[in-house]
Amino acid sequence: MLWLIEALIGFVLLVGGAVMVAGWIGPDWKIVPGWLSGNVWILPVAAGAVMLPFVIIEPLWRYAVHRWELSGDVVYARSGWLSREWVFVPVSRIQTVDKAQGWFERALGLATVEIRTASHAGSSTIKGLDYEVAARLAEELARRAQELRDDAT
């Protein structure tokens, strides 16, 4: 749901941007071929047509891909859609746990848990959790991280 809204907003921005570009390209531009400057309205429509399927598919796909799990004191998170990303972070190496809520997340009662380690490559962000779940996870992680803290870095 969250991704759907975000995708929709991105879509609107893109089409709006295309409209603006189209309005900006006057008929007297020499760089742009004549057939295009004559029919500038094509640009936003084309952008819209190309992007529309993605707007529908991407969020659903993302939702299907996203997983997270905490077991054996290791946080595992999977994300992405066309490209996938799996992140494994042992609780003992966690430096901070953040819980954040954006506008839309608040409206939908969702939250994001950000897990930070000393390295950007070992940090992970779990998006779109139910607020209570996120709060519980963040709490749990922070508590365990304190117990297991190991200062190798």
Add this chain to the structure above:
Amino acid sequence: MTPSDHSDPSDPGDAGFGPGLGGGFGAGAGPYGARRLSPRVLLIDPIRLLPSLFLPLAGVLLVGGFSPASFGWAALAVVASAVYAVVRWATFTYDLTGDRLELTRAFIGRTAKTIPLERIRGIDITEPPLHRLLGLAVLKIDTGAGGNDQEGTLDAVTMEQARALRTALLARRPATPVPAEATGPTDTGPEATEPGVTAGAGPEPSGPERAGRVLARVPRRWLRYGPLSGAYLLTPFALAAGAAGLVFQWGEELGLTERSARQALEWVWAHPLLLVAVGALLLTAMPIVGAVMYAIFNWDFTLRTRDGYLVAERGLLTRRTVSLERRRIRGYEMTEALFERWAGVVRLWAVVTGLGDSATRGQLLPVTPKAFATGVASEAVEPFVTPLRPHPPRARQRRLVRAIVPWLVLAAVAFALGWAVAGVVALGLAVLGIPLGLDRYRGLGHAYDGAWLSVRSGSLRRVQAVVERRAVVGWTLRQTAFQRLAGLITVTAGVGAGSGGYPAIDTGETQGVEFAAEVTPDWLHPFLTDPPPPPGDPSQGR
């Protein structure tokens, strides 16, 4: 050439520094006392300000003519800058109390920076040429806090103070007292407790360091490998650009008008041979200037180990000494550019947790033959002999595609638009992409020997990183849509040091996961035995 220290009675730092250090700090008590920087810095500050003053001064003199009034203004500016330097010097103090170092600047506002000693990751002592003439040094304290503002800078203290401070700051564990007393009286090392002993030696860098064992001393003949790194090759162009900028900046004041500038340009265009000659000159200057710059920065590079620290010292004009805590070294990176690989030479960096400015501070060796660098790496950090495992042949296809296809597309577009020259150039680059892609594939590899893991990648700049297992803070496995089609996956070991993450690019799906599982079995096995093994699982089930 080196000023003797006790000939300068106004220097408060020299008097009684040694005893205060050996007794007071070593006992873990007793005030060290607030200190000022060396007053000799007052000689340097105005000189440093001169360039920024020169332009306004010249402007004033030119505009006002050489009248007494304009001379007055100029003198005022000089006096003001001198006063500013004195105020800056007088209001800054540093103090070593118990287990922390405090830097205080109290003028109108008051800022105090407190650095707990156990947070210090490294000490960087730099002697720019002017400082060197006066026997001074800039001491930088790396705390791993990140950002240039976060580190403590003492600009400037005398060389003896800098060395004594380094000893005091680094030998912070109460269990190990300042080890100056441990060595015999014959030792004339710079950290000897009495500054008077070393005053004659001054900041002589090649003197024997106390309790230090030399790991590597780079012979001067190896300086000739310098230009291969390509680091300073662009210096002539930078210099030329700088000169051009100066001409433009000062042009108006020197009476250069637009018209004369245009005339000059036309004159240059009328003599194309001259242009070619200048270009050729710049090109030939590239390796020469590169070599000179490299030699200046890496002159007499010496790597020592002392009291659990690695100390790297280098430089001809600006002498720089960097101390790295060995406890925080998590591995090393060995870099070889294309030309360097042909010559069989490499550069070596340490991977240190929380090191700021690690590109220069982490350097363990400049360009040296590979066997030598490997020896130093195994002595300074850890030997790593396990051969690297190659990545699957599909990775080669992917490297090739990535090196060739973008140029092919560009060539197609260029030809479609009728830009033949650009198209041919792009085609040429695509052809070059074939050996490049093959070489990139040859560069790929990863290995794990039970405690250390290693990954290698790159062609034009090939980097092999060797990192300790316990430094890994997490794994990121990434697979793009194309990688999924090819059954490849990029496995990145997150490390809280160095560049942050070390990727094994384009491993096979099972190979990559096995690599991660091999290094940290208990992190990945719970998920691997789970019904849907995460990687290599293109459908998302459930």
